[in-house]
Amino acid sequence: MASLLETINDPSDIRKLPIPELVILARDIRDEVLSVVSEVGGHLASTLGAVELTLALHYIFQTPEDRIVWDTGHQSYAHKLICGRRQRLATIRQLGGISGFLSREESEYDVFGAGHAGTSVSAALGMVEAKTLKQSKHKVVAVISDGCLSAGLTFEGLNQTGHLERDLIVVLNDNAIFIDPRVGAISSFLSEKLTTGTAIRLQKSLRDVLRSLPRVGEGLYHLGRKIKDSFIGFVTPGLLFEGLGFQYVGPVDGHNVEKLIHTFANVKKLEGPTLVHVLTKKGKGYEWAEKDPVRYHSVAPFHVLTGKPKKEKGRYPSFTEVFAASLIRLAKENPRVVGITAAMGSGTGIDKLSREIPGRSYDVGIAEQHAVTFAAGMATEGYTPVVAFYSTFLQRAYDQILHDVGIQNLHVVFALDRGGLVGADGPTHHGVFDFSYLRSIPNMVLMAPKDENELQHMLRTAIEHDGPIAFRYPRGDGWGVEMDSEIRTLEIGKGELLRQGKDIVIVGVGNTVIPAFRAAQDLSQLGIDAAVVNARFIKPLDRELLFSLLSQVPRLVTVEDNVLQGGFGSAILETIAEEGLTGVRVRRLGVPDRFIPHGTQDELKKICGFDKDGITQAALQMVRKERKREKEGWERGSA
Numbered sequence: 001m002a003s004l005l006e007t008i009n010d011p012s013d014i015r016k017l018p019i020p021e022l023v024i025l026a027r028d029i030r031d032e033v034l035s036v037v038s039e040v041g042g043h044l045a046s047t048l049g050a051v052e053l054t055l056a057l058h059y060i061f062q063t064p065e066d067r068i069v070w071d072t073g074h075q076s077y078a079h080k081l082i083c084g085r086r087q088r089l090a091t092i093r094q095l096g097g098i099s100g101f102l103s104r105e106e107s108e109y110d111v112f113g114a115g116h117a118g119t120s121v122s123a124a125l126g127m128v129e130a131k132t133l134k135q136s137k138h139k140v141v142a143v144i145s146d147g148c149l150s151a152g153l154t155f156e157g158l159n160q161t162g163h164l165e166r167d168l169i170v171v172l173n174d175n176a177i178f179i180d181p182r183v184g185a186i187s188s189f190l191s192e193k194l195t196t197g198t199a200i201r202l203q204k205s206l207r208d209v210l211r212s213l214p215r216v217g218e219g220l221y222h223l224g225r226k227i228k229d230s231f232i233g234f235v236t237p238g239l240l241f242e243g244l245g246f247q248y249v250g251p252v253d254g255h256n257v258e259k260l261i262h263t264f265a266n267v268k269k270l271e272g273p274t275l276v277h278v279l280t281k282k283g284k285g286y287e288w289a290e291k292d293p294v295r296y297h298s299v300a301p302f303h304v305l306t307g308k309p310k311k312e313k314g315r316y317p318s319f320t321e322v323f324a325a326s327l328i329r330l331a332k333e334n335p336r337v338v339g340i341t342a343a344m345g346s347g348t349g350i351d352k353l354s355r356e357i358p359g360r361s362y363d364v365g366i367a368e369q370h371a372v373t374f375a376a377g378m379a380t381e382g383y384t385p386v387v388a389f390y391s392t393f394l395q396r397a398y399d400q401i402l403h404d405v406g407i408q409n410l411h412v413v414f415a416l417d418r419g420g421l422v423g424a425d426g427p428t429h430h431g432v433f434d435f436s437y438l439r440s441i442p443n444m445v446l447m448a449p450k451d452e453n454e455l456q457h458m459l460r461t462a463i464e465h466d467g468p469i470a471f472r473y474p475r476g477d478g479w480g481v482e483m484d485s486e487i488r489t490l491e492i493g494k495g496e497l498l499r500q501g502k503d504i505v506i507v508g509v510g511n512t513v514i515p516a517f518r519a520a521q522d523l524s525q526l527g528i529d530a531a532v533v534n535a536r537f538i539k540p541l542d543r544e545l546l547f548s549l550l551s552q553v554p555r556l557v558t559v560e561d562n563v564l565q566g567g568f569g570s571a572i573l574e575t576i577a578e579e580g581l582t583g584v585r586v587r588r589l590g591v592p593d594r595f596i597p598h599g600t601q602d603e604l605k606k607i608c609g610f611d612k613d614g615i616t617q618a619a620l621q622m623v624r625k626e627r628k629r630e631k632e633g634w635e636r637g638s639a
Helices: 011-015 019-040 045-049 051-060 077-091 120-133 146-150 152-164 184-194 197-212 215-235 238-243 257-267 287-291 319-333 350-356 368-380 391-406 434-439 452-464 510-524 543-550 568-579 601-608 612-638
Strands: 067-070 140-145 169-174 247-253 274-279 337-341 361-363 384-390 413-417 445-447 469-472 496-499 504-508 530-534 537-539 555-563 585-591
Touching: 011 051, 011 077, 019 045, 019 051, 019 077, 019 257, 045 051, 051 077, 051 140, 051 169, 051 257, 067 120, 120 140, 120 152, 140 146, 146 152, 146 169, 238 247, 238 274, 247 257, 257 274, 319 337, 319 350, 319 384, 319 413, 319 452, 337 350, 337 368, 350 361, 368 384, 368 391, 384 391, 384 452, 391 413, 391 434, 413 452, 434 445, 434 469, 434 537, 434 555, 434 568, 445 452, 452 469, 496 510, 504 510, 504 543, 504 612, 510 530, 510 555, 510 612, 530 543, 537 568, 543 568, 555 568, 555 612, 568 585, 585 601, 585 612, 601 612
Parallel strands: 067 140, 140 169, 169 274, 247 274, 337 361, 337 384, 384 413, 413 469, 445 469, 504 530, 504 555, 555 585
Antiparallel strands: 445 537, 496 530
């Protein structure tokens, strides 16, 4: 028997259903999401918690003419299922498949792409203002999670919305972590009553009558507002939003689809900024995700019945695990070391530091800019803050790195997890810009370890350095190298010659070094002798080592898991030009000048041409071309 979901091709099909059937549809959606994500992996708990909310929004608002702007896309799998992508959901986050986030290229229902949190209110307000200028009557809804309320951008958007008094509906999807929901029953009853058609008309009429009276009427109006605000503030979190100029509605049970529909139907009639507070449960409908929504936020393939992963944990510790263990060890040695992250405690390993040494770490929420300046403030008092972010999120704090840390030459350590191509999360999460935007900042030292052993040494090096310093490492397991028992300090700006060679020099940095070394081994089977260098440092470069090699072998291949524009290879080209070194042929391998889609890390590196085989081919082509040119020159000379 076909499920109800199989009859849904777009939101117009949902609007034809009687409300009770939406409960059945919600169950079908959860079953489908579980079926797909358990096989291919992806974001789970957030989507399971937003199913009824998704259905209610599309039921009341005439999408895509009415706009729904989701804040980050990991809660949007249900949205994808009912917006024409049901048959492609099994391809999610795979090469050539649909995105795990929102994508304007993918569907007209994805009105704004989002991978980083905190963007929805600002983007939605921009749409509202454009619609105002066009005199359009269509509605715009921004859906944010409670965690996004820690993002400064969210409050900037809320502030301007209240100032402009525009007709924007903000839905706060609260999973009971950020705002206390204990008074929800009273507030839900109050909000439902206050948003009926009669109540709306009564409030508007009373406001107009009071304001039409002489000065005493205006005073009565403001007194009434104060009484309302006091009551709302006492029983709900609404005073904050009312203070920003929003009409507050809620809390509303986010899993009661009928109540959601009635609430949104009433809210749709309101004018001006409105915030609807919806209470949901992350992981709703799946026992294991309800019990541990953090673990089941983003998952690898798993067994539905047991919740256990289908694939055994890797044989080797991940780079994140090595970083966390090393940080704990060094923090125990040095009481001045503290850890700082921005809503990425478990992802970066800072949560382990907080458990092992309570009081020595800080999670500031989704507030990367604040985190960096907060770290700068601690540095002025003689502490050594280790700021651990995913590379992609540090981009949001560029100004603070430059102004608050760089200009003042403060000792802040930046530990960038998920550096390079990250895989299935796609272009919003690839950490492929950090070499370029960090090396341009004066006073900054920038490095990348070739393996997990070198990672621990770079952490000590960073902690003992005096000034801004950053190192980045990739997502995933380490290489399985032997770990030194003693963590030592590396000499700033000194690389490592791993292999001598007389035909070509291959310089890798970070996670490209070992593939470069393996490429050299393949090249030796083809009669080509390649030198291999582990650069270690993007800034400053080891000029002495570089020039000593190039003076003997003027053929160079640089390899980096970073964009080629302004990256590691560019730094070497600049250095060659500055030194006036002539006759050196250079081939740069890295991420080309386009946004790279989602896929596995191995697939994406192959596409970009800097996996082992790509490095081998690039070096082979360069040497063979040079040999051919030399042979032709010799033959012409002989003639």
